[in-house]
Amino acid sequence: MVLGVLAAVYMTAPNTPPAAAPETGQTRGSEKGIFVATFVPQDGAAKQNELQDWVLTLKTAAGMPVENATIEVAGGMPQHAHGLPTSPKMTDYLGEGRYRISGMKFSMSGWWQLKLGISASTGSDTVVFNIVL
Amino acid sequence: MRRFPAQFQEKCVAVFRPELRRNKGLERFRVSVRNALGIALVLLLAAVVAGCGRPQFSEAEKRTIASLALSALPPLKSDTTNHYADDPGAAALGATLFFDFSLSRNGTVACSTCHQIGQQFQDGLPQGMGVGRTNRRTQSLAGVAYSPWLFWDGRRDSLWAQALVPLENPLEQAGNRAAYARYVKARFGERYERIFGSLPDFSNVPTNASPLGSATEQAAWNGMNDAQRDGINRVFANIGKALAAFQRSINPKEARFDRFAVAIAAGTEPKDDAVLSPEEIQGLKLFIGKANCSTCHNGPLFTDHAFHNTGVPPVADLPPDRGRVDAIAQVDADPFNCLGPYRDGGPEACGELKFMVRDKPELIRAYKTPSLRAVAGRPPYMHAGQFGSLGEVVAHYAKAPSSVEGISEVHPLQLSEREREALVAFLMTLSP
Secondary structure: OHHHHHHHHHHHOOOOOOOOOOOOOOEEEOOOOOEEEEEEEOOOOOOEOOOEEEEEEEEEOOOOEOOOOEEEEEEEEOOOOEEOOEOOEEEEEEEOOEEEEEEEOEOOOOEEEEEEEEEEOOEEEEEEEEEEO | OOOOOHHHHHHHHHHHOHHHOOOHHHHHHHHHHHHOHHHHHHHHHHHHHHOOOOOOOOHHHHHHHHHHOHHHOOOOOOOOOOOOOOOHHHHHHHHHHHOOOOOOOOOOOOHHHHOEHHHOOEOOOOOOEOOOEOOOOOOOOOOHHHOOOEOOOOOEOOHHHHHHHHHHOOOOOOOOHHHHHHHHHHHHHHHHHHHHOOOOOOOOOOOOOOOOOOHHHHHHHHHOOHHHHHHHHHHHHHHHHHHHHHHOOOOOOOOHHHHHHHHHHHOOOOOHHHOOOHHHHHHHHHHHOOOOHHHOOOOOOOOOOOEEOOOOOOOOOOOOOOEHHHHHHHHHHOOOOOOOOOOOOOHHHHHHHHOEOOOOHHHOOEEEOOOOOOHHHOOOEOOOOOEOOHHHHHHHHHHOOOOOOOOOOOOOOOOOHHHHHHHHHHHHOOOO
């Protein structure tokens, strides 16, 4: 009987809570607060192992579109010793503070971090996005 | 619900299956059960609640298992860089060329010498043997057309550009492109022209010439005019395109695991050989869980098609091998790469090359994640056949030694002997 009770207790024990998940919001403020950036896949969802175009929308803290920005894309998987499997680049300005970033790819499931270095007339700053696949 | 320990699951399978009740411990267990009906009832109840003998997977595990099934493999996309990729005539010519020993300097080596049809299109050797001993393990070809990068280090960016390299490699087929173009015209001229259009006039072209060959062959190549060189290169590229068209038809076969995964995905009970043993299930749970194998070995082909330094040791008597980091300049310089003049279709197909990582330290001694489909049937393992068994491979990843150069991405992991055996047992379910 004791065995059965133990088994029942063991099976109904609550799951341990998952480790703190990274903040995965698609709109983030830059580190020094110069920009507010929104970064989304052009066709809606992030896909594993497929080259994708993403769209970065840049606004000033006051909500005005940021034009003529240069954008450097870096990043990788914080839990592994590697960066991105590709070197994404800004390939097009789409107007109203929107920039096309091409060559985005995630080769694994897990936590990816994208660090966008942004320079514009208002200043230079970095914005970090977390993506969990 | 909390996962029920695989050990207990095994035990209760043994209790209800007389053929497994062989060891003494279980025999005693059975006697005590017989003598204490109350405990037996409670155990039975616990077993039913725990789904005795039935694998328990979380929703996340079920999704991962479904994503690994062969049925989740999307249809092969058309290759716009090879206009003949899905042309049956080109595939047929490619098949002929694949098995043709005349496509070598000494008439003794074909693609099929190393990529053997009865052996998953590989040769079972630590390093492939062509005209000489090569520096790398011959890879299986099942599903090869899904890979954006070819070779262990990805020094070519398409299947058709890859097919040209062994033809001229002095350790593999050791021939030269002028001789190959002349041979194809003489032997398969009519078939070739039906597919690719008219062949150039080779009457003033040297018998042997190539920018990569011997000093004499290079001199002969340099002595040709641009139109002659382009004519040879175009026929040479088309040989690659025919070989690629054939290889696109080489696909992995359904394995026991796939039948299991389909049932799990559909929420039905696996039947017949799709039933995995408790040990195989323990291995699967480790593979997609604690052992982190499926981080890189993901998707229906069990590969992320990317390059990783996993601390695999070099082979003592082979030339220095730095993997991906030395392949970047080679693929950039290849006249048959996606951005070169021999690509069909538009440059929009060249994203992988255009956005390739060129200068990161993690490229040092990084090699492509191989597919694990049917892996149990093709030892030895790793890019130069460093490990003789799957047990050795699992032991390497558990120990995670540091790399001789660059930084290994793998972290040490405590795995019991039983867990290692379970991982190997699971890997064996990936064979048809």
